[in-house]
Amino acid sequence: MSAxxxxxxxxxxxxxxxxxxxxxxxxxDLYAAGMTSHASVNxxxxxxxxxxxxxxxxxxxxxxxxxxxSISSAVEGLLEAAA
Amino acid sequence: MFxxxxxxxxxRPGVLxxxxxxxxxxxxxxxxxxxxxxxxxxxxxxxxxxxxxxPERLAARYAAKESVxxxxxxxxxxxxxxxxxxxxADPNGAPTVALHGRAAEIAADLGVxxxxxxxxxxxxxxxxxxxxxxxxxESAIAA
Numbered sequence: 001m002s003a004x005x006x007x008x009x010x011x012x013x014x015x016x017x018x019x020x021x022x023x024x025x026x027x028x029d030l031y032a033a034g035m036t037s038h039a040s041v042n043x044x045x046x047x048x049x050x051x052x053x054x055x056x057x058x059x060x061x062x063x064x065x066x067x068x069x070s071i072s073s074a075v076e077g078l079l080e081a082a083a
Numbered sequence: 084m085f086x087x088x089x090x091x092x093x094x095r096p097g098v099l100x101x102x103x104x105x106x107x108x109x110x111x112x113x114x115x116x117x118x119x120x121x122x123x124x125x126x127x128x129x130x131x132x133x134x135x136x137x138p139e140r141l142a143a144r145y146a147a148k149e150s151v152x153x154x155x156x157x158x159x160x161x162x163x164x165x166x167x168x169x170x171x172a173d174p175n176g177a178p179t180v181a182l183h184g185r186a187a188e189i190a191a192d193l194g195v196x197x198x199x200x201x202x203x204x205x206x207x208x209x210x211x212x213x214x215x216x217x218x219x220x221e222s223a224i225a226a
Contacts (some may be wrong), residue, residue: 014116037149038109041125041165045117062159 003072003079006050011035011068014042026069031062040065047071053078096219099195101154103146104210110142125165133172142209143202144170150213151180151198155189163189170200178202180213194218 001009008021011030015021018034035043043065048054053075055064064074113121114136122131125148126141134140148168157163167186171179180198182190190198198215 036109037152038105038113038145041121042113042116045113045120045124048120057164058162060162060164062157066159 003051003075004068007047007068007071007075010043010046010050014046015039021068024068026072027067030066030068035065037062043071047075051075051079053082097217099154099156099193099215099217100213101150101152102210102212103149103153104208105142105146105149107139107142107204107207107209110138110145114138127166127169130170133170139204139209143204143211146209146211147178147180147200147202147213150200150211151182151186154198154213154215155186155193155195157186157189161185161189170202190215194220 004026008024011017011021015030015033015035016039017024017030024030024033030040040062044055044060055074055078059074059078064070122136122141126134126144130141130144134144145165147170148165151168152163155163163186164184167182167184169181169183171181173179178200180200182198193215194217195215196218198213200211200213202211203209
């Protein structure tokens with residue numbers, strides 16, 4: 001399963017989206033799709049669990065969690081840094 | 084804001100406000116699913132101790148943190164950990180806000196001198212309202 005697929009699965013479980021994540025493009029605004037700030041905390045924690053990573057403080061921005069692509073890119077960056 | 088003959092601008096003193104409302108159930112759900120990791124990422128040890136980790140009191144503190152983020156108008160690409168905004172209490176038990184790290188830097192840049200906070204919860208919802216005093220400042224007009 002790709003990082004994008006895993007992020008979509010996490011969003012469906014924790015993102016409180018009004019639209020299934022599979023129906024969103026990678027660049028759609030997740031906040032516009034219904035994700036609240038608090039839901040983004042859950043998404044962050046679930047993504048950490050899924051990839052065995054931890055988001056550092058400098059990535060705790062609204063921009064990091066604004067789209068499937070931005071979350072996946074952050075994950076891939078953290079995985080590369082840990083490799 | 085107005086200009087002076089000396090080529091500077093003076094920002095008038097003013098007030099910034101922020102508010103937020105938050106379902107208590109969301110906090111209950113996050114604690115159930117993520118437990119200690121959720122609590123430690125969002126709340127300081129002092130907040131956890133003072134609230135007794137009661138969901139309605141934690142939800143009010145979360146609403147306070149969101150209120151302060153709105154008050155400070157944090158840009159989307161600026162990182163402010165939730166623990167940089169800490170809810171405490173004065174000797175009379177009234178809620179207070181202490182800012183740390185990046186949140187404190189942004190508040191200082193805005194000229195924030197004091198922040199007042201009020202919290203409430205009822206009917207499964209928690210809310211917070213914050214107001215900040217901003218001092219008058221003088222700065223050079225850009226050419």
